[in-house]
Amino acid sequence: MLDHGAPPHNGGPAAPHSSGEGMRLMRRKPVERLVAEGGHGEGGTLRRSLGLWQLTMISIGATLGTGIFVVLGEAVPKAGPAVTLSFVIAGLTALFSALSYAELAGTIPVSGSSYSYAYATMGELIAWVCGWCLMLEYGVSVAAVAVGWGEYLNELLDGTIGVTLPAALSAPPGDGGVFNAPALIVVMLAMAFLLGGARESARANTVMVLVKIGALVLFCAIGVQGFRSGNYENFMPLGMAGVSAAGATLFFSYIGFDAASTAGEEAKNAQRDLPRAILLSLAIITALYVLVAAVAVGAKPWRQFTDSEATLAQIMREVTGQSFWGTLLAFCAVIAIASVVLTVLYGQTRILFAMSRDGLVPKVFARVSPRTGTPRANTLIVSLFCGVLAAAVPLGQLADATSIGTLFAFALVNVAVVVLRRSRPDMPRSFRVPLSPLLPALGFGFCLWMMGSLSTVTWIVFGVWMAVGLVFYFLYGYRRSRLAAPAPSEAK
Numbered sequence: 001m002l003d004h005g006a007p008p009h010n011g012g013p014a015a016p017h018s019s020g021e022g023m024r025l026m027r028r029k030p031v032e033r034l035v036a037e038g039g040h041g042e043g044g045t046l047r048r049s050l051g052l053w054q055l056t057m058i059s060i061g062a063t064l065g066t067g068i069f070v071v072l073g074e075a076v077p078k079a080g081p082a083v084t085l086s087f088v089i090a091g092l093t094a095l096f097s098a099l100s101y102a103e104l105a106g107t108i109p110v111s112g113s114s115y116s117y118a119y120a121t122m123g124e125l126i127a128w129v130c131g132w133c134l135m136l137e138y139g140v141s142v143a144a145v146a147v148g149w150g151e152y153l154n155e156l157l158d159g160t161i162g163v164t165l166p167a168a169l170s171a172p173p174g175d176g177g178v179f180n181a182p183a184l185i186v187v188m189l190a191m192a193f194l195l196g197g198a199r200e201s202a203r204a205n206t207v208m209v210l211v212k213i214g215a216l217v218l219f220c221a222i223g224v225q226g227f228r229s230g231n232y233e234n235f236m237p238l239g240m241a242g243v244s245a246a247g248a249t250l251f252f253s254y255i256g257f258d259a260a261s262t263a264g265e266e267a268k269n270a271q272r273d274l275p276r277a278i279l280l281s282l283a284i285i286t287a288l289y290v291l292v293a294a295v296a297v298g299a300k301p302w303r304q305f306t307d308s309e310a311t312l313a314q315i316m317r318e319v320t321g322q323s324f325w326g327t328l329l330a331f332c333a334v335i336a337i338a339s340v341v342l343t344v345l346y347g348q349t350r351i352l353f354a355m356s357r358d359g360l361v362p363k364v365f366a367r368v369s370p371r372t373g374t375p376r377a378n379t380l381i382v383s384l385f386c387g388v389l390a391a392a393v394p395l396g397q398l399a400d401a402t403s404i405g406t407l408f409a410f411a412l413v414n415v416a417v418v419v420l421r422r423s424r425p426d427m428p429r430s431f432r433v434p435l436s437p438l439l440p441a442l443g444f445g446f447c448l449w450m451m452g453s454l455s456t457v458t459w460i461v462f463g464v465w466m467a468v469g470l471v472f473y474f475l476y477g478y479r480r481s482r483l484a485a486p487a488p489s490e491a492k
Contacts, residue, residue: 002292016415025154027124027483029358031108031424034120037357037465038110039265041375046111046265049199051271054206059281061205062256062343065145065212065336068292071252079246080237080302084248084293091286092246094254096443097410098282098415101432102275106430109270109419113261113347114413119358121419122412127167128477130412131355132469136405136462142187143390144402145340147172150182152333155313159327163195174482183390190342191383194349197372198266201346205339214335215329217289219312220295220413221420225490226319236301238377252290252403252412257282260485263345265469275431345386348403349378359484360477404454404462411447 050058067155070411072083104117112119115134119127150171154164164170170179193201236243260277264270291314300315313333317326349365353375356365365378418437420427433439480485 005155014471024478024484025125027434027481028121028123029116029119029127029483031120031420031427034108034110034112035463040366041353041357041366042363045368045375046375047198048266048268048370050202050263050267051269051278054202055263055277056281057153057206057209058093058263058343058346059257059260059277060213060284061209061339062259062347063254063281063285063473064216064288065207065333065338065340068216068253068289068312071148072248072293072296073352074244075250075306076297076302076305078238078249079242080234081232081245081297082236082238082243082400083217083250083297083302084290085173085236086122086243086250087253087286087289087293089243089247089258089448090251090254091282091447092288092405093251093410093443093447094257094286095280096439097413098257098278098405100413100430100440100443101258101261102196102278103417103429103433104413104420105264105274105278106271107427110354111262111350112415113258113263113264113351114409116354117416118412121416121423124360124481125473126412128473129466129469130409131351131360132473133405133409133412134351135348136307136465137255137409138344138351140389140405141190141252141402141465142190142341142386143183143393144252144349145337145344146183146186146386146390147180147393149181149337149341152313152337153182155330155336156327159323159330161321166440167169172390177243180301186338186341186389187345187383187387187390189338190313190345191379191387194346194373194379194383195340195376198263198346201342202418205342208335208339208342210424211332212377213288215336216292218325218332219316219329223295223299223319224414224487226315227295229298231298231301241464244450244453248450251407251450253393254282254285255402256344256347257285258349259343262350265350271339271430285383288383290301297419312443327337345379345383348386349375349382352378359482401458401461401465404451405465406457407447407451408462411451414443 036059039048052310075086076083084453101114106116108120112378113134114129115131118130150165153172158164165182167176169181171178193204215279257278257402260274260281264274267273296312296315299319305311313326313330314328317323320326339350352365356363356378364381367377369376372411416442417433452461
């Protein structure tokens with residue numbers, strides 16, 4: 001176990017106060033101080049109520065459903081039947097980063113996830129960049145997934161009562177609509193759960209995760225009946241470039257496996273359970289993704305896939321010739337995608353909580369309700385922002401923007417684990433990345449490779465996002481950082 005109150009010793013992280021502008025940008029926050037501040041907010045503390053089961057369900061809840069229920073229809077036209085290979089490549093990229101996340105989550109069990117890891121190893125400016133990318137990963141992906149929820153809600157309404165919401169109220173501008181009301185509604189529902197407390201939200205998420213796993217198993221059992229080996233004859237029609245492009249898009253479907261790391265300050269035994277939850281959830285997710293993708297392509301020629309977000313429900317109807325099974329899957333998907341919104345929204349609020357406690361974003365995000373032990377104002381602000389974004393921006397643009405932000409943050413985590421190994425080799429670690437630094441280097445390289453597969457437009461959006469973030473940092477966070485002035489004690 002870490003000695004939370006011990007000051008950093010020789011060979012440890014740099015002192016937080018340095019002369020010179022350049023050195024101030026590189027000021028690092030000691031690991032001991034990060035851990036000692038865990039759970040403490042403005043006016044209250046977070047409650048430690050989550051065990052291994054709940055943490056694993058949080059990661060699965062934040063991940064499973066995003067790619068299969070929502071993005072599969074966009075990825076298949078890019079790679080053809082080789083979309084299964086795209087899932088494997090995206091999964092490997094996630095695995096290398098997951099190993100690094102597991103080590104750092106067990107060593108620095110706090111809510112900030114990769115933002116906090118970067119703060120302890122690479123300095124404040126890099127930490128800010130990482131945190132800004134996490135806002136893109138978590139906040140924007142909430143909106144993206146909420147858009148897909150509206151598609152499945154329409155499928156469910158059509159199959160049960162024979163009506164659908166008008167396009168003006170179920171699609172954002174640019175996709176033939178005016179305002180995506182269902183997307184806003186699901187974000188507001190998730191907000192209501194989160195305001196009730198972490199333990200209550202975790203219970204609701206567990207039920208929803210079990211429903212979504214059951215739905216995917218049901219799809220495989222029925223979809224395999226329509227399997228045609230001829231659909232795999234031209235396995236890689238668009239070459240490796242298509243596989244890579246689809247893999248970059250499908251990486252969006254792995255976003256969230258790191259969600260357990262944002263619960264570090266609400267876990268009962270964070271150092272033991274966080275690494276286990278991250279790796280266990282990724283193993284379950286990858287197996288289900290590859291299986292469902294293989295059945296989907298086998299049951300439907302790849303050229304007939306469209307960019308509809310309700311692809312699996314359509315395949316169920318086509319295979320059985322009945323609307324019942326597609327309607328049932330749509331019902332399960334409505335619940336499944338709601339759990340993604342719930343858990344990813346949870347992760348975003350906890351990351352902002354950590355950044356606010358460090359002074360890099362306004363204090364309102366670190367206020368904790370003494371009654372519920374949750375950052376209520378934080379949850380309200382983030383939910384409203386994500387809800388409006390979901391109602392106004394098309395899914396495809398959101399998914400690709402989220403992928404590039406995530407890949408950049410994951411790349412930094414792979415660097416951080418190597419840096420901490422070198423700067424604090426004696427620090428107790430509940431999990432260690434095998435074959436380090438080789439596997440972290442592979443993780444870093446895979447992230448850069450997949451970032452290079454994204455479109456020019458996505459890179460432009462990312463560049464603008466980062467520029468805005470740096471302006472905010474230098475105008476606000478740089479001077480208000482708690483490391484900018486001496487702290488009364490390291491364990492304050």
